[in-house]
Amino acid sequence: MSHEPRLDALVQRADDLFRDQALASVADWKARTGGLAVGFLPIYVPRELLHAQGVLPVGVMGGRPELEIIKGDAFYQSYICHLPRSTIELGLNGAYAPLDGLIFPAICDVIRNLSGMWQMLFPDVLVHYLDVPQNFDPAIGGTFYRRDLEALAAALEARGARPLTGEALSRSIALYNENRRLVRELYDLRRREPWKVPTHELYVFLRAALLVPVEESTPMFAEYLALVSADGSRRPQDQARVLVAGSFCEQPPLALIKTLERAGCYIVDDDFVQVHRFIRSDIPVDGDPLQRLVDAFLTDAVASPTRYIADEVKGADLERRIAESGAEGVLFCAPSFCDPALLDQPMAVRAAERAAIPWTAFKYAENSGQFQVIREQAGTFSDSIKLWSAT
Amino acid sequence: MSPAPAAVASAQKDSSQVRQKAMIARHFDRLAAAPETGARCAYTFVPGNLTELLLSFDLLPVLPEINALQSAMRGKTAEYIAVAEKLGHSEDVCTYVKSDIGMMKSGNVGPTGQRLPSPDLLLLSYTGCFTFMKWFELLREEYQAPVAMLHVPYQADGRITDSMRAYVVDQLKTAVIPKLEAVTGRRYDEDKLKVLLARSALAEDDLVWVLQSAKNVPSPIDAYFGAVYYLGPIFSAFRGTEEAVEYYRSLREEIAERVREGKGPVTPEGEVTHERFRVVVEGPPSWTHFRAFWKMFADEGAVAVASTYSKVGGVYDFGFRHDPGRPLETLAEYCLGCYTNLSLPTRIDLLTRYVAEYRADGFLINSVKSCNSFSAGQLHILREVEARSGRPGGFVESDLVDPRYFSAANIKNRLESYFQMLEQKRVGAVS
């Protein structure tokens, strides 16, 4: 709690949205506007395109620990990550009823296969597999991706969305640029003064912003940024600065983020809810806006483990982030059984070692409830960092 | 993911097994001799392999999946996986990758006991599984070898679109072929490629005939375990060669003879003389216990009459053939059509169709921990195929090359109960 009631109220609102697994806010929006709402799985979809067609993009990020998985487990063997089970559970228990469709970005075999299951389980909704290219040549991967986006726009239109126009898309890009800029500013502030922007708080804003239109989330981010910047009651503590890597799809429970903070870590960079930062800078609003979206994906996206890294040394992006964030250690924090994160990890570890900073690794599931072991591990890790940095 | 040409020690073999074993051994000899002969090699994967294109550049293919599964059959993978895990590779990920890394770190001695050459090129043809991409990112760090990347889109809606085909062809032209030219110092020779593709189609015709011979009752082949041997040449380094054409021609003759004689399949324990159950199998075999697993079927008189695993290196039974008239387009369509690149609904249709067309009593899923590409969704497949085919499905869990996940007693129990259930259903249906 802060000394600022407006800040408390704002955090409370974000938290209420974050906890709204049945998507009541989405249903309200639909009732108010008569528009379509289409969900998307991690990591990234070009929300601008949906917005330009009057569609509300809704981030679907699995379930929180309280969600009891009854039906979802009957679809997956024990050695498959948790996110698809809760997604199925929420789908079957009606939580996604407000959604007119779901987009499955091509990030791993689990999401890929889930797209086919969704086609069969929910034949009445739009199911679109967004097969993002792994070839980043504009003439080749770019052409393919553009056709995929055109197909998505046509599919949305067939469901009753507005036709995609260049003008509307340019406007949407500008709105999302502003939204992403605020997220970047929050991340910058957290890097500079992590005590001002505790990650467990920032995180609920990132999640809340997945459920409301950009016109609502932008002022929310802006107000939060203004309030925490001005909040003199938030004072520095003796914490270790860490970068958290590997949590780009199935999300850690909020309690895990709090555990890391309580164990003495300031999280100064992470890949939670990465859709907000997947495109690194503003997308130009001049020229052909659809091509601008395509180019942004090809040339300005983060080096996610789900993307093929062609020319750069693997892990170079992590080294850069370590340097920019001033992290003193890396926590590799991946969901159990997450292929992209765990296959990438040995290469990411080498990057941390090249950057000559300590690291430690653990795994979680979105429904993990016990953090004692992680708390001890993170506590020891942050203590050792503080000890070394003090000498 | 790939079927194996491998030795089954002291087992009964049909002559095709002996022949394919000799072919594969010759290939490994060529690889072992590469440092002396100057032959260049490309590491690549089975699903979506571009063997004809590689051979047109006289590049020798090395298939790490096949090395891994053969190492498993030789009992080496527990050790290799331990090496990789000690180096920080997670216990949760595909054991093919860890086996390969462990083998490399242990001297890169291949399945025949000969040292494998380092890659001159990593041909990352990325079909039906995201792990491939990470695998070669890992290998690139180890070998500092150039990578040619071919991203093959997924058939999410059950069809190949013009955009997908064009995307793959464009990559072949601009990303793959120039790398092959650079590595070998040769020009792309389309005429040579066409000759190879024409040979592929001949071999594919005979392979399809052999696999479809299992529609006979009794089936002359085992289309899961036995098929692994038949598929070795075409799924590895031989598609497009004269040797492969000859091998499949003579294999067809051999199987035709078995059909005429009304014989069942040859298994390591002997011939199946009384076919009690006909089953369709989904999922790859467990290579560490290949023979024991097969015996569990053979002891019950259970014969696999069709399998999806035999389609990971290409689905040929619905008409696709490599077409020399459209060399790059045909390679694109081949890559796009491999089994694990098919959507879940398509996989369900295919299995349901196999159950009906091969007159199966049921179908069985061997769900392997390593492979999300295969396994994520298999419980859904189980229920859907049961509902559509009206035949009972069985489900066992194991792993590809990690012996820690093969619980023989548990799997045997499950299989026995499953076959008992098939028996009871049959008795019920008759009475």
Ligand code: SF4
């Ligand atoms: S958590 Fe990892 S494996 Fe699971 S769906 Fe997400 S990216 Fe795929």
Ligand code: SF4
């Ligand atoms: S995950 Fe499956 S398809 Fe992919 S490399 Fe491993 S075994 Fe093969």
